[in-house]
Amino acid sequence: TSTDTPMLWFDGELASADSLQAPLTTHAMHYGTGVFEGIRSYATRNGAAVFRLPEHLQRMRKGAELLGLDFDVERAFEATLETLRANDHRDAYIRPLAWFGTGSIGLDVSHLSQHFMVATMAQRVHLAGDRTRLTVSPWRRNPASALPPLKLCGGYVNSILAKREAKSRGFDEALFVDDDGNVVECTGANVFMVRNGQVTAVEHRDALPGITRDTLIKLSGAESRTVTHHELLDADEVFVCGTAAETAPISVLDRREFGDNPVTRELSALYARVVRGEEPAHAGWLTAV
Numbered sequence: 001t002s003t004d005t006p007m008l009w010f011d012g013e014l015a016s017a018d019s020l021q022a023p024l025t026t027h028a029m030h031y032g033t034g035v036f037e038g039i040r041s042y043a044t045r046n047g048a049a050v051f052r053l054p055e056h057l058q059r060m061r062k063g064a065e066l067l068g069l070d071f072d073v074e075r076a077f078e079a080t081l082e083t084l085r086a087n088d089h090r091d092a093y094i095r096p097l098a099w100f101g102t103g104s105i106g107l108d109v110s111h112l113s114q115h116f117m118v119a120t121m122a123q124r125v126h127l128a129g130d131r132t133r134l135t136v137s138p139w140r141r142n143p144a145s146a147l148p149p150l151k152l153c154g155g156y157v158n159s160i161l162a163k164r165e166a167k168s169r170g171f172d173e174a175l176f177v178d179d180d181g182n183v184v185e186c187t188g189a190n191v192f193m194v195r196n197g198q199v200t201a202v203e204h205r206d207a208l209p210g211i212t213r214d215t216l217i218k219l220s221g222a223e224s225r226t227v228t229h230h231e232l233l234d235a236d237e238v239f240v241c242g243t244a245a246e247t248a249p250i251s252v253l254d255r256r257e258f259g260d261n262p263v264t265r266e267l268s269a270l271y272a273r274v275v276r277g278e279e280p281a282h283a284g285w286l287t288a289v
């Protein structure tokens with residue numbers, strides 16, 4: 001049943017969100033020592049279903065392992081479904097988070113408490129299609145050699161700096177480019193381009209291996225390779241993609257304006273059908289709630 005106060009999963013059970021608190025000495029709050037995921041569920045003809053849930057939780061497990069957080073994929077899987085059911089959410093954004101709690105304020109995490117939560121938020125049906133104004137960021141992406149591209153909480157400070165800077169100049173979103181002029185990704189989305197009908201997924205070692213990106217490569221047969229900033233300016237269409245954004249066409253990249261985007265539109269529509277279970281060939285990507 002859905003009530004005004006949402007139910008959260010916290011450390012093994014469901015609880016009302018307003019009954020939960022974290023101590024001010026929470027390690028993750030001081031040092032970013034947590035890992036999270038961003039997942040979506042959709043209303044399908046056969047009820048609510050989560051899109052590529054195992055893949056999201058496997059990525060989360062990798063981040064947890066790196067930090068030294070225990071993470072049980074099976075239990076996280078069940079907790080996610082339980083939370084969606086408790087809130088009666090169908091079209092929803094799902095946010096699992098695992099983090100270090102209390103025990104010490106030092107940097108050794110080996111004796112800290114560990115916690116796990118899942119929140120779900122009702123999401124309006126389709127965010128996609130928003131035309132996004134993109135600008136090259138003066139910030140560099142966290143290099144993989146310093147902070148691997150997993151969904152580690154602290155890593156998102158880098159995204160937030162770039163997002164703030166882009167917005168301060170009137171843009172919607174920042175594009176990370178590396179020292180060699182290669183495109184990395186956006187603050188929370190991967191990048192694609194279309195040129196002469198060829199769809200190309202931007203590949204970069206510092207970019208998060210996006211699950212939407214992987215889905216779109218499989219759906220379109222897109223090539224995956226290094227792409228320069230110059231090539232992106234020369235493309236016919238550019239779009240970004242991620243679980244939350246789905247696919248978002250780029251209307252401007254700094255002073256370059258993009259016109260009609262027929263390939264992006266077609267791929268977006270296909271993606272929208274796939275996540276809603278309207279493409280039987282890809283029903284295997286959905287977990288029934």
Ligand code: PMP
Pocket residue numbers: 038159185186187188189190207208209210211212213241242243244
């Ligand atoms: N890059 C970053 C930095 C992100 O935060 C996200 C969102 N998780 C993505 C790319 C897209 O990944 P996905 O398609 O798995 O949501």
